[in-house]
């Protein structure tokens with residue numbers, strides 16, 4: 001297993017998908033460095049799927065716990081997903097361009113770690129407080 005090099009937020013529901021995202025992003029950087037466009041495109045598809053699913057989960061938690069910063073947090077998610085989609089299109093159209101290489105090895109892992117530290121850490125603490133304070137707030141939807 002790839003070692004997790006993102007921040008640990010002490011919330012398994014968040015740390016587990018974050019670990020997946022960091023692992024896919026690291027594999028994607030390796031594929032980009034070796035100019036393997038097909039592998040990079042497949043890894044980016046996996047990263048997009050994992051990320052979209054996890055962001056939807058975070059959105060639901062933010063709504064459920066009335067997180068005050070949810071508009072800004074959601075906007076950050078939307079911009080990041082657009083960035084992933086744009087790079088996926090670029091790889092399919094033009095392969096590993098210099099811009100894609102720079103992005104995969106720099107901006108992509110930086111954004112993930114920055115977002116986890118600056119946005120997800122406060123969200124995790126908020127969820128923790130909300131679930132302790134109110135027994136009617138649960139992370140899982142009721143059946």
Ligand SMILES: [Fe+2]
Nearest residue numbers: 058115119120
């Ligand atoms: Fe987030």
